[in-house]
Amino acid sequence: MLLRTVVFTAVNVGLTMVLGTLGALLLVRVSTWVRLLLTTGLVLVWAMPPVVAVQVWSWMTNSENGVLNYILTDVLHVGNYFQHNWYETTFSQYSMVTSLVVWGAIPFVTITVYAALSQVPHELVEAAQIDGARAWRIFKDVTLPVLMPVLLILTSLSIIWDFGVFTQPYLLIGPGQQTTSNYLMSTYLYFEGFGKSDFGIGAAISILMLAIVAALSVVYVRRMLRVGEET
Amino acid sequence: MSRRRARGRLGWNVLGIVIFVVLVFPVFWMLSTSLKDNDQISSFTPTWFPRHPTLQHFEDAIHRQYFWTDVGNSAIVVLATVAIALVLSFLAAIALAKYGFSGRKLFIVLVIGIQMLPQAGLIIPLYIVLAGRHQVNTLTGVILVYLTFALPFCVWTLRGFVLGIPKELEEAAMVDGSTRLGAFVRILLPLVAPGLVATAVFAFITSWNEFIFANTLLHSGNKQTITVWLSFLYGGNRFVDWGQIMAASTLIAIPVVIFFLLVQRRISFGLTTGAVKG
Numbered sequence: 463m464l465l466r467t468v469v470f471t472a473v474n475v476g477l478t479m480v481l482g483t484l485g486a487l488l489l490v491r492v493s494t495w496v497r498l499l500l501t502t503g504l505v506l507v508w509a510m511p512p513v514v515a516v517q518v519w520s521w522m523t524n525s526e527n528g529v530l531n532y533i534l535t536d537v538l539h540v541g542n543y544f545q546h547n548w549y550e551t552t553f554s555q556y557s558m559v560t561s562l563v564v565w566g567a568i569p570f571v572t573i574t575v576y577a578a579l580s581q582v583p584h585e586l587v588e589a590a591q592i593d594g595a596r597a598w599r600i601f602k603d604v605t606l607p608v609l610m611p612v613l614l615i616l617t618s619l620s621i622i623w624d625f626g627v628f629t630q631p632y633l634l635i636g637p638g639q640q641t642t643s644n645y646l647m648s649t650y651l652y653f654e655g656f657g658k659s660d661f662g663i664g665a666a667i668s669i670l671m672l673a674i675v676a677a678l679s680v681v682y683v684r685r686m687l688r689v690g691e692e693t
Numbered sequence: 694m695s696r697r698r699a700r701g702r703l704g705w706n707v708l709g710i711v712i713f714v715v716l717v718f719p720v721f722w723m724l725s726t727s728l729k730d731n732d733q734i735s736s737f738t739p740t741w742f743p744r745h746p747t748l749q750h751f752e753d754a755i756h757r758q759y760f761w762t763d764v765g766n767s768a769i770v771v772l773a774t775v776a777i778a779l780v781l782s783f784l785a786a787i788a789l790a791k792y793g794f795s796g797r798k799l800f801i802v803l804v805i806g807i808q809m810l811p812q813a814g815l816i817i818p819l820y821i822v823l824a825g826r827h828q829v830n831t832l833t834g835v836i837l838v839y840l841t842f843a844l845p846f847c848v849w850t851l852r853g854f855v856l857g858i859p860k861e862l863e864e865a866a867m868v869d870g871s872t873r874l875g876a877f878v879r880i881l882l883p884l885v886a887p888g889l890v891a892t893a894v895f896a897f898i899t900s901w902n903e904f905i906f907a908n909t910l911l912h913s914g915n916k917q918t919i920t921v922w923l924s925f926l927y928g929g930n931r932f933v934d935w936g937q938i939m940a941a942s943t944l945i946a947i948p949v950v951i952f953f954l955l956v957q958r959r960i961s962f963g964l965t966t967g968a969v970k971g
Contacts, residue, residue, distance in 0.1 A: 485712070492709040493702060500709055503717045509953035510720065511902040513920040514942040518723045521935050529722060529739045536738070565719070626811020629904045633924055648813035655817045656909060668814040679809040683802070 464670075467625065467647040470556060474624040477564045479617055482571025483609075487601075489576045501573070508569035516633040519562045523548045549635065552644040559631045563624065571616050578612040579605070611685070618682040622675055628652065647671050727751065727940040734936050750940035757937075759914045763922040766911075767901060770832055770918060774839040774900045775893050781840075782847035782892065783885070789848065790855040804845045812842070816909055823910065830912050838906045843896040850895070854888030855881070894956045898949050919945055 485504075489497055510518075523530045525547040534543040549555050582605050590600045628648040632640070640649055647667060655664025726734060727750050728743040754760065789800065819838055820829065828834030858881065866876040907918040914922075923945055926938050 488705060488709055488712070491702065491705040493706055496706045496709040496713075500713050500716075503713045505953055506720055506950060507716055509898075509950040510946055511920060511949055513902070513904050513923050514723075514946045515719070517923065517926070517938050517942045518719045521726065521939065522719060522722060524933075527735065527737050527739065532739050565716075568716075622809050622811065626813045628813040633904075648811065651813055652816065652909075656820075661817055661821065664817045668817055671811055671814040675809060675811050675814070676806075679806075683805050683809065 463642075463645050463647065463650055466645075470560070470646060471621060471624045474560055474563050474567075474627075475617060475620040477560065478567040478571055478620050478624075479613065481564065482568045482616075483575050483613070485568060485572035486575035486579055489572065490579055504569035504572055507565065508573075510566065512566065512629045513633065515562060515566055516630060519558065519634055523558055525549075549639065555635050555639075555644060556631075559634055562630050562634060563627060566630075567620060567623070571620070574616060575609065575612060578609055582608045615682055615685060618679055621678050622682070625675055625678070626671065723939045723942055723946075726935060727943050729936060731936060750934075750936040751944065753934075753937045754941040754944065757926075757941075759917070759922060760919075760941075762915050763917050763919045766832060766916060767919040770835055770839065770907075771897055771900045773832075773836045774843055775896045777836070778840055778843040778847050778896045779889060779893055782844055782851055783889065785844075785848045786851035786855050787881075789852045791860075804848050807841070807845045808849075812905055816905060819906070820909060829910055830916055832911075832916065835907055835910055835918070838910065839896075839900045839903060843899060846899075847892040847896060850892050851885065851888050854885050858884045891956045894952045897952055901949055 485500075489500060492500070522528050525531070525545050528548075530548070531543040531546050534540050534546075548558050586604050587600060590604050595603070626648055627646075631646055632649050632652065635644065640653065642650075645653070648671070651664050651667040651671065654660050654667065725741065725743055728746045728748075729740075730743075730745055730747050730749070733740060733744055788794070789797070819841075823829050823834045823837070826834075828837065862884075863876045863880050866880050867873065871879065902920060903918070904920045904924065907921045908924065911917045911921060923938075923941055926941055
């Protein structure tokens, strides 16, 4: 279960960071009106309360007549997903949870990275272009170093959030469908602590979680502290 | 060269629009479903737009048991959290930004550290503490819990705003004969106002959206907050009324969306000040 939580966190954080950063790079390249459109969309997604998002997800992915199965089968023709049950296996359940969590987390990353991108000096990019550097080289050697501090903080924040994520897996998979075979740390803690009223075990899991997150968030806290010291 | 660049931009624009469509689709689907009639919703071949738009689902949703009670509960919790968090965190932010005191460093570590704790890990200790004070299944208990999460963020963000105001402004006012309190009210308060708005909205959104604690702490239907109400809107019987669920979801999302559009820039600024400045 610890392993499942770690893998889940790693996949979610990885997807969020990669897609979010790509989104920010795209925002720089599109025309102003598309950028405005995309930013509005991002804020809209960002604003969705998690419980609302869960309800929309369970409607879209339900096996009876969910729109996801329809799109896969009849619009994109990638295979026959008619009445496919996405909540049959643990892997499939968590794929749905992942899509939900990543969808909700991308806007924050994209908008923040986009703000940071505006701090990349133009002269440096132009100089690199004149020297004949390819797009990838420019990204790797000019843009990335400037973005690094922001990416580092966003990654540690995402790790902290995704490691403890509760609402989405708990509600989307459904309180009744969760057993020892598909717990995450957070849901395990909840079902042991409140489902079985065993506060002892629950508290033990809490401590374990807090210790892991504390270790992971050292980067973030240290950097924030440095900001606090400066003044 | 310029033509090639124009063509490149067209490609990016197309990609941008495709991504926009995928990104916004769930939100669109929620709205669209909430306006469809039941025949259209339960059809096996979904249609993109409502054929005969109806507000029936919205009407059903708001007349459901406890809807207004729980909206009221959410409003009480949110308003109390925002008001208390603003006053306390503004004072704390001024202390942090302007004065040196013993334990200042520890205070900063706590403010930042507490934000990092996963909420799920804190359910049990907070539950036990609140149960000891008979605050389980009461709104005051929930308000207290929300304050523990709202305060650190508000203190930290407001500290940044207070720091941004030059000390000379206040000093000049005091040289001109204003008292410390007068300088605070006339100089500091108006200048920090945007920061206060931003933090107020943040506290509003987090407490309106919160689910875990409301779900564990509030047991009776007439005491719950609106997110918990929505999470129970499943039916339980074979027929799930998706139209009504989507209508209720839309109603619950609206306040947050409005506030978000007002301040999204400030929030990402607050969370990553360290990255930009450090």
